[in-house]
Amino acid sequence: MTFLMxxxxxxxxxxxxxxxxxxxxxAETSTCFMHEFxxxxxxxxxxxxxxxxxxxxxxxxxxxxxxxVEMGTVFVPYGPYANHxxxxxxxxxxxxxxxxxxxxxEPTDEEPKLVHELMEDLGGLAYDR
Amino acid sequence: MIVKDAVCPFCGCLCDDIEVExxxxxxxxxxxxxxxxxxxFMGEKRMKNPILRDGDRWKDITYDEAVRYAADVxxxxxxxxxxxxxxxxxxxxCVGVHMAELIRGVIDNTSSVCxxxxxxxxxxxxxxxxxxxxxxxxADLVIYWGSNPIDAHPRHLSRYTRYAEGFFLENxxxxxxxxxxxxxxxxxxxxxxxxxxxxxxGDYAVLSALRAIVQGKADTIPRTVAGVTRxxxxxxxxxxxxxxxxxxxxGLGLTMTQGKYKNIRNAIELxxxxxxxxxxxISAMRGHYNVYGSNEVNTWMTxxxxxxxxxxxxxxxxxxETTAVDILARKECDAALIVGSDPAAHFPRKCxxxxxxxxxxxxxxxxxxxxxFCNVQIPVAVTGIDAEGTAYRMDGVPIRTRKVLSTDYxxxxxxxxxxYARMQEVLEQ
Numbered sequence: 001m002t003f004l005m006x007x008x009x010x011x012x013x014x015x016x017x018x019x020x021x022x023x024x025x026x027a028e029t030s031t032c033f034m035h036e037f038x039x040x041x042x043x044x045x046x047x048x049x050x051x052x053x054x055x056x057x058x059x060x061x062x063x064x065x066x067x068x069v070e071m072g073t074v075f076v077p078y079g080p081y082a083n084h085x086x087x088x089x090x091x092x093x094x095x096x097x098x099x100x101x102x103x104x105x106e107p108t109d110e111e112p113k114l115v116h117e118l119m120e121d122l123g124g125l126a127y128d129r
Numbered sequence: 130m131i132v133k134d135a136v137c138p139f140c141g142c143l144c145d146d147i148e149v150e151x152x153x154x155x156x157x158x159x160x161x162x163x164x165x166x167x168x169x170f171m172g173e174k175r176m177k178n179p180i181l182r183d184g185d186r187w188k189d190i191t192y193d194e195a196v197r198y199a200a201d202v203x204x205x206x207x208x209x210x211x212x213x214x215x216x217x218x219x220x221x222x223c224v225g226v227h228m229a230e231l232i233r234g235v236i237d238n239t240s241s242v243c244x245x246x247x248x249x250x251x252x253x254x255x256x257x258x259x260x261x262x263x264x265x266x267x268a269d270l271v272i273y274w275g276s277n278p279i280d281a282h283p284r285h286l287s288r289y290t291r292y293a294e295g296f297f298l299e300n301x302x303x304x305x306x307x308x309x310x311x312x313x314x315x316x317x318x319x320x321x322x323x324x325x326x327x328x329x330x331g332d333y334a335v336l337s338a339l340r341a342i343v344q345g346k347a348d349t350i351p352r353t354v355a356g357v358t359r360x361x362x363x364x365x366x367x368x369x370x371x372x373x374x375x376x377x378x379x380g381l382g383l384t385m386t387q388g389k390y391k392n393i394r395n396a397i398e399l400x401x402x403x404x405x406x407x408x409x410x411i412s413a414m415r416g417h418y419n420v421y422g423s424n425e426v427n428t429w430m431t432x433x434x435x436x437x438x439x440x441x442x443x444x445x446x447x448x449x450e451t452t453a454v455d456i457l458a459r460k461e462c463d464a465a466l467i468v469g470s471d472p473a474a475h476f477p478r479k480c481x482x483x484x485x486x487x488x489x490x491x492x493x494x495x496x497x498x499x500x501x502f503c504n505v506q507i508p509v510a511v512t513g514i515d516a517e518g519t520a521y522r523m524d525g526v527p528i529r530t531r532k533v534l535s536t537d538y539x540x541x542x543x544x545x546x547x548x549y550a551r552m553q554e555v556l557e558q
Contacts, residue, residue, distance in 0.1 A: 097386075
């Protein structure tokens with residue numbers, strides 16, 4: 001199904017943002033908040049994993065029902081998971097389309113990667129001391 | 130030991146009433162701060178010493194080695210990018226600008242992916258703003274548009290708006306109305322007197338409709354605008370016009386969506402329109418505690434607030450061209466210095482793919498997502514915790530942050546000054 005993906009701040013994202021190697025930060029920023037009817041449509045239970053595909057890639061997240069999200073849209077806290085599929089075009093403003101991205105969402109059996117793994121996929125080297 | 134009136138270095142509210150209890154060189158308790166600030170003060174797991182990437186492993190190095198490496202890498206680059214700057218103090222930002230000029234680099238701060246579009250709008254139509262104290266004491270109507278302070282600026286509501294006392298308001302909680310306008314029914318929407326829910330991407334249309342109503346052209350408005358009924362738009366416009374003093378606070382819900390800076394321009398023009406009827410102001414909910422300072426420092430040193438390119442020997446500014454996301458996505462820069470931010474967590478993947486290909490030096494107290502792309506990371510003191518310096522609050526008021534404990538870490542300013550000295554030395558030879 002096609003959705004509009006918005007990204008933004010949550011308290012949990014802010015609380016864990018200075019500790020990006022933590023499991024809590026990974027859990028928060030890999031959560032895809034959805035309307036419960038949309039989840040029903042896709043046959044998803046809370047915390048089931050979903051593959052989210054954007055214009056320039058795909059990433060696995062966990063779905064969570066949220067009363068804040070309208071049908072047809074999903075909300076993902078700012079972080080490396082959402083940005084894994086956000087396109088870099090800025091329409092000559094310097095600012096990517098962080099709050100208006102069309103994505104495809106489908107259920108999957110895969111688990112979300114760790115932040116480290118995402119960074120290593122793009123050519124980085126994890127530091128975890 | 131208890132440090133009173135410490136300044137919280139998390140968000141643009143820069144709350145200056147924090148009490149921090151320190152025992153044996155560690156913060157053990159924090160009073161008055163929100164959850165975000167408390168966690169930052171209590172932060173642990175700092176990086177212990179500078180690290181260098183050596184093939185597939187990390188090697189500990191000394192500060193002298195790290196500074197020398199960083200200075201040399203940036204000097205050798207043809208088009209270095211100096212990015213971040215919102216999570217550090219003004220004194221360090223000054224050194225950054227001098228450094229960018231010396232090595233003919235591009236210096237950009239996090240506002241290019243935050244309130245940069247707001248600044249573009251302000252450059253077009255001005256900024257009818259005021260300090261937070263004026264809003265606290267006078268505003269009987271507050272509008273949060275595309276911003277969710279309960280999650281992003283938790284004490285904004287209690288210090289300045291919904292739950293704050295006001296000198297010129299008899300009963301501030303009763304007399305002050307709060308309107309929330311958003312595409313999501315956020316926590317903040319739940320405590321508003323009026324919630325206006327817009328269809329995603331519809332902000333510009335709703336702003337235009339409100340302007341038309343304020344101009345007395347309500348009859349031209351269709352039955353709904355971006356999902357908002359005409360009745361509600363008229364009610365909101367009337368609430369605004371009947372207020373004695375209104376304040377709009379807008380967030381990234383306007384800057385990151387379709388229309389970007391044009392949304393902000395429209396919002397500012399709505400405020401100008403309302404100011405023909407009553408007093409109205411508008412301000413941005415700035416995110417990082419000193420992102421505003423970075424715009425200030427850049428502006429008084431170069432004339433431009435962000436995205437400044439010194440490759441011509443003079444300051445050149447063209448957002449969309451000289452901004453970090455664009456420079457990285459075009460694979461243009463050949464080295465990067467990151468200070469007080471974490472682009473690997475907040476930039477689109479294409480930018481990270483280029484960061485992986487070039488030498489990167491980062492100044493940050495903690496290992497973060499960008500660490501993975503670093504050749505060298507230099508741990509530094511945290512401004513407001515073990516370093517002091519000037520920061521600008523979201524309303525442009527400079528506040529001196531305090532040091533609540535002492536550590537052996539150098540501040541951003543000290544490390545940058547050493548790098549700058551080394552660069553001058555090399556260039557003189």
